[in-house]
Amino acid sequence: MDIYIKCNTKYIIEEKRQIRVQDIAEVIAPPQLVNKIQQLKLLEVPVSKQKTYVISIMDIIKKIKNDFPDVEITNIGSEDILIEYHPQKIKESKIWLYVKVAFIAFIVLTGSTVAIISFHEDVNMAKVFQDIYKIFMGKKVDHPYIIQIPYSIGLILGIVLFFNHLPFIRFSQEPTPIEVEMSLYAKDVENSMVEMLNNEKEGTK
Amino acid sequence: MWWRKLILVVIGFGAGNIIAGGVFAFISALGMIPRMANKSKTRQYISLYEDCITIGGAFGTLYMVFPFSIPVGAFITGIIGLLAGIFIGVTAVCLAEITDVIPIMSDRANIQQGIAFLLLAVAIGKTLGSLAQWLVPIIIS
Numbered sequence: 505m506d507i508y509i510k511c512n513t514k515y516i517i518e519e520k521r522q523i524r525v526q527d528i529a530e531v532i533a534p535p536q537l538v539n540k541i542q543q544l545k546l547l548e549v550p551v552s553k554q555k556t557y558v559i560s561i562m563d564i565i566k567k568i569k570n571d572f573p574d575v576e577i578t579n580i581g582s583e584d585i586l587i588e589y590h591p592q593k594i595k596e597s598k599i600w601l602y603v604k605v606a607f608i609a610f611i612v613l614t615g616s617t618v619a620i621i622s623f624h625e626d627v628n629m630a631k632v633f634q635d636i637y638k639i640f641m642g643k644k645v646d647h648p649y650i651i652q653i654p655y656s657i658g659l660i661l662g663i664v665l666f667f668n669h670l671p672f673i674r675f676s677q678e679p680t681p682i683e684v685e686m687s688l689y690a691k692d693v694e695n696s697m698v699e700m701l702n703n704e705k706e707g708t709k
Numbered sequence: 710m711w712w713r714k715l716i717l718v719v720i721g722f723g724a725g726n727i728i729a730g731g732v733f734a735f736i737s738a739l740g741m742i743p744r745m746a747n748k749s750k751t752r753q754y755i756s757l758y759e760d761c762i763t764i765g766g767a768f769g770t771l772y773m774v775f776p777f778s779i780p781v782g783a784f785i786t787g788i789i790g791l792l793a794g795i796f797i798g799v800t801a802v803c804l805a806e807i808t809d810v811i812p813i814m815s816d817r818a819n820i821q822q823g824i825a826f827l828l829l830a831v832a833i834g835k836t837l838g839s840l841a842q843w844l845v846p847i848i849i850s
Contacts (some may be wrong), residue, residue: 596750604749609761612742614789616733616765617772617795623732624773636720640713650714650720652774658725659770663733663763665726671760681734682755686743693747 505574507541509564510581513694516588523635525564528585537575541568552591558701559585584698619642620659725770731811733762739807794839801835 510530517523525531526542533541544567546559561583568577624630633655637648664670667680679687736742742759746752771777781789805811811831815824 513838515791541727546724571837604756605751605757608745608749608751609754609757611745611792611796612758612761613765613768613801614792615771615800616736616762618730618793618796619736619800620766620769623728624769630728633721637717640717647774648717649774649817651717654718654721655725656770656774658722659729660725660763662726662729662766663766666730666733666737667759667763669756669759671763673842680759681763682742682759685737685740685753686746689743689747691738 505534505537505572507534507537507575507577508565509561509566509577509579511559511564511579513582513584513691514588516590518590518593521552521589523547523549524561525567525585528559528587529564529581533575537572540571540599544571547587551587554588554590554693556701557587557589558696558698558705559587560586560702565613582651584696584702586697586701661673712833729766733766736762737799739800739803741796741803744803745799797833798832802831 508531509525511525511528517527520527523546524542525544525546526567529542531538531557546567547556547557549557549644561579561581565577565579568575633648633651634644634646637651638644641648667682668675668678668682737759742755746755772808811824811827815821817828820827
């Protein structure tokens with residue numbers, strides 16, 4: 505009898521302290537077994553405190569093998585599964601969320617303003633444009649608008665092309681560069697979390 | 710004469726495009742926005758943050774072309790200073806982190822624990838350095 509299990513890397517469990525196979529895994533199994541497997545208990549959260557636990561796929565296979573010795577198990581998901589346990593339902597007020605978003609939005613806004621101004625100052629952009637103006641027009645002016653204004657338009661267009669969206673308008677369904685960066689970062693965090701928790705586990709043995 | 714102007718327009722436009730790529734790809738490659746979004750659990754608002762980068766970039770460039778002023782008073786100027794400081798602080802640490810300075814240093818020195826203190830020391834050092842840079846010339850003169 506073949507059984508296939510698939511788990512994601514991370515699950516958030518609220519309130520309930522007994523974590524069963526059905527909470528963290530998708531199971532394909534013969535119909536007479538599927539329910540029994542899904543009800544198998546994997547972990548009992550010892551204290552009602554917010555904490556992250558790690559379950560290895562080996563633990564799950566052991567549990568299943570224990571009850572059903574003659575099945576063949578194939579794992580097609582993640583090997584270590586993080587379980588973030590919250591004693592209460594996570595609830596967050598909308599106002600607090602908007603405060604946080606506004607705070608970060610303002611940091612990013614002022615930060616990128618400072619970044620571009622300091623870049624222009626650093627490379628002495630004003631002088632560079634005056635020089636280019638002199639090369640092509642033969643005389644020196646303080647504000648070569650003919651090059652500065654196209655530069656500004658080009659800069660904004662460049663940013664919009666890079667991020668692939670305007671405020672409130674998205675050009676495509678593809679994730680934006682920072683969203684890609686975000687999922688890479690989240691994966692890194694999950695991996696090092698697994699490693700840390702596994703080290704901890706080995707330490708207690 | 711018109712073709713000279715056309716060349717300038719083309720150069721300006723191209724420069725803007727490339728520099729936008731450079732400066733803002735740098736900001737997103739450093740990964741401070743994912744960090745801030747992760748810490749505040751506001752991942753779904755990342756595209757808003759990107760819009761803020763766009764607007765901030767446009768604003769900063771506009772200043773270079775037409776140096777304008779928006780009088781908002783000392784208090785709001787101070788807040789803007791604080792926000793810009795947070796951004797540059799996160800940038801500086803991300804830059805140090807992306808080059809693996811702290812992991813390598815602590816590995817060489819064989820430090821397993823107390824990395825939090827190292828980070829605290831970095832933060833205090835940066836604050837002192839920044840204050841010294843701005844304040845010491847005033848105190849001396």
